[in-house]
Amino acid sequence: MKIKNLEILGDVALAPIAGYTDVGFRAICAKQGAGITYTEMASAKGLYYDKAAKTQELLNTTDDERIKAVQLFGSEPFFMSYAVKHESIQKFDLIDINMGCPVPKIVNNGEGSALLKNIPLAQDILKAAKDNTEKPVTIKMRIGFNDINAVEFALAMQEAGADAITVHGRTRKEMYTGHSHWDVIKQVVDAVNIPVFANGDVESYQDFIDIKAQTGAQGVMIARGALGNPNIFSQIVGKSDRPLKEMMLEHIEIMKRFHNEHYVHANFKKHMACYCKGKRGNKEIKVKAFESKTLDEMIAIIKDSDL
Numbered sequence: 001m002k003i004k005n006l007e008i009l010g011d012v013a014l015a016p017i018a019g020y021t022d023v024g025f026r027a028i029c030a031k032q033g034a035g036i037t038y039t040e041m042a043s044a045k046g047l048y049y050d051k052a053a054k055t056q057e058l059l060n061t062t063d064d065e066r067i068k069a070v071q072l073f074g075s076e077p078f079f080m081s082y083a084v085k086h087e088s089i090q091k092f093d094l095i096d097i098n099m100g101c102p103v104p105k106i107v108n109n110g111e112g113s114a115l116l117k118n119i120p121l122a123q124d125i126l127k128a129a130k131d132n133t134e135k136p137v138t139i140k141m142r143i144g145f146n147d148i149n150a151v152e153f154a155l156a157m158q159e160a161g162a163d164a165i166t167v168h169g170r171t172r173k174e175m176y177t178g179h180s181h182w183d184v185i186k187q188v189v190d191a192v193n194i195p196v197f198a199n200g201d202v203e204s205y206q207d208f209i210d211i212k213a214q215t216g217a218q219g220v221m222i223a224r225g226a227l228g229n230p231n232i233f234s235q236i237v238g239k240s241d242r243p244l245k246e247m248m249l250e251h252i253e254i255m256k257r258f259h260n261e262h263y264v265h266a267n268f269k270k271h272m273a274c275y276c277k278g279k280r281g282n283k284e285i286k287v288k289a290f291e292s293k294t295l296d297e298m299i300a301i302i303k304d305s306d307l
């Protein structure tokens with residue numbers, strides 16, 4: 001698959017997931033076969049005002065990532081045009097703009113999925129990015145805010161210069177309820193002539209095969225199905241699975257290259273819960289990990305476990 005002039009290795013992506021797609025997790029998923037990996041959403045305005053570099057903390061990357069994608073969000077073209085030129089963005093291969101986040105704090109600022117209701121503004125934001133970078137610029141959308149307007153919106157984004165589109169097949173109103181409407185994703189695939197990533201409810205190799213068959217999308221993006229389960233990518237691309245424990249320890253090691261131990265300890269707890277899900281003795285490991293006082297203690301718990 002090609003996005004602008006960027007060759008994507010394979011057709012499966014790790015989605016942006018706030019609080020989870022940190023530098024370590026992206027590296028581990030890329031090693032297991034994710035051809036493109038996304039940072040969590042970072043505020044374009046935040047990059048402008050970010051004196052404490054809090055936004056930039058989200059933007060570390062390693063060469064383990066094969067195609068490095070950064071996701072930005074914002075509701076003002078000026079900040080988007082600034083953000084795509086920001087030094088911390090230049091190491092990424094592709095820039096994605098969030099037009100799907102359903103969280104009230106974001107929507108009430110006119111950001112994320114609120115843009116689905118304001119096509120001219122969404123186009124201006126996209127154009128502001130396109131006019132200020134040579135990198136491919138893509139958007140990630142839901143299929144509508146309250147009602148479905150996916151085809152209209154996707155065509156407007158294509159017209160404004162989007163190099164590819166990811167569609168999560170739910171409206172904002174649906175939040176995470178029900179099932180992703182793969183039939184609506186297919187309507188978008190049929191309407192546009194740029195690559196589409198289909199997204200929503202891919203939890204296994206079989207789901208990957210099914211969503212591709214049912215939507216005709218060139219790419220598939222996975223979020224929740226990858227949490228605690230980077231081997232979903234190896235299973236899709238036909239690589240060997242890696243033991244969970246080994247991936248967890250490497251995930252931590254990579255995070256440590258960029259963040260202090262306190263940060264890694266606090267942030268890895270969420271991943272612990274995901275990695276342990278459904279595993280034998282998981283409750284006990286989770287409790288111990290959450291009660292641990294230091295990162296070294298948490299590492300020892302992982303090493304002692306049967307994960």
Ligand SMILES: Cc1cc2nc3c(=O)[nH]c(=O)nc-3n(C[C@H](O)[C@H](O)[C@H](O)COP(=O)(O)O)c2cc1C
Nearest residue numbers: 015016017018040041140168200201202222223224
């Ligand atoms: C905890 C959480 C955080 C998310 N953060 C982002 C984000 O930062 N940017 C984004 O575009 N989507 C975000 N999403 C949406 C996912 O990328 C994806 O579109 C959605 O979860 C549906 O895909 P899935 O069924 O594979 O999980 C988030 C989802 C979850 C559950």
